[in-house]
Amino acid sequence: MPISPSSSAHAARQTVAQRLRDLRRDADLTGSELARICGWTHPKTSRIENAKTPPSPDDIRRWCNACGVPDQAPDIVAQSQNAEAMYVEWKRKTAAGLKQLQESYVPLFQATQVFRVYSGTVVPGFLQTEGYVRALLGSISSFHEVPNDVEAAVAARLERSRILHERTKRVLLLVEESVLRHQIGDADAMAAQLGCLLTAGALPTVSLGVIPSARRDRSIWPMETFHMYDDTLVSVELLSARVTVTQPSEITLYLRAFEDLRSMAVYGAEARALIVRAIEALAAE
Incomplete structure (x- = not known):
């Protein structure tokens, strides 16, 4: 692990x-x-x-x-x-605002061919819709007390996500089922986000897996959100900082963890069924 x-x-x-x-x-x-x-x-x-x-x-x-x-x-x-x-506090990273933070990832995104993202808390940035990302970045801006440039940051993140349509890229995304139930923003924003996830698997560059909450034979537990860029760099998101992992032995561990998590996820129709249940639960509230 x-x-x-x-x-x-x-x-x-x-x-x-x-x-x-x-x-x-x-x-x-x-x-x-x-x-x-x-x-x-x-x-x-x-x-x-x-x-x-x-x-x-x-x-x-x-x-x-x-x-x-x-x-x-x-x-x-x-x-x-x-x-x-390798260890940068969010306070320092966001000192100039959230827009600059979004844009700072662009060179790394452009250089990466295979993205692997695991999240147990929120929808990965690649698939976030406008209302969802606005609510999320608004909360982050308030919590970390950074300059309020949320609208510009939202535009920058949505622009950055266009990379999903570049056919030379592969984007492998894993989320815990609980991510579908964590309401970010109002009900309309969350419904739009879940609706987007229903169609995400149709993108030729994207693989979206959902790890069911009912899964009892887990070989690895839910953990911190992490992003893998090819097999050379891992970015781990902590409450206070972003940690960059470049040591080969540690990258191997994260790759192993990702593959273990991936084996527990469901895809296609099974994943869409879990998303539909989350939409129904949202509508029932």
Whole structure:
């Protein structure tokens, strides 16, 4: 089963810390000596070497200069920045608004051929209708207290979803049946969303599976929402942050989890029957 999604970010930070520690030792410097040359305290050196504090680009340049290897600084700066990008708090990611967040995914979407998405909470963004996404992004904007550009963000997300019609792409989507029952927005918005799901399977690029709530022989439990981009990157959505997983062993675990979840899902007529039941339950309320 997938391990903590933050482990890739932590491992990447540790790699940077180990590399800096090795440079200090190769230069035959103690932690105190390096701190004195760099102009900071010894505890700061210790925090950086133990991956407790991420070094700034200036910290890395000073470190490399102190160790007599200034030429290594650019590479380590890039490595450190990549490590920090693996764990990004939503507060930081949405500081400029939700529209920019939607648009930031476009290059990754364009470069990906096979998308695998699992969600146990909401309809995947690829299939979200206008009313549904407006209600969802409105809630997110309010909860995270980010700039209110919901209407622009809705347009950006709907535009981004046009990728479903590119025949070179494959989009494999899995949702728990409970997603069909979580009402986002008013009844009309939810009904329109469920209606969209009824026809989603007709798209040649899309496979939509629904994991029945009544399924008792589960080999894996419901988990956090995750997106897989080809077999090179996994993005995991937590309450406070987005975690990017790039470590091959962890990607393999997420791929295995996706295939296990996929084997428990129903498709075609069986999936549509579950969606129809959700529509009927909505109408009965």
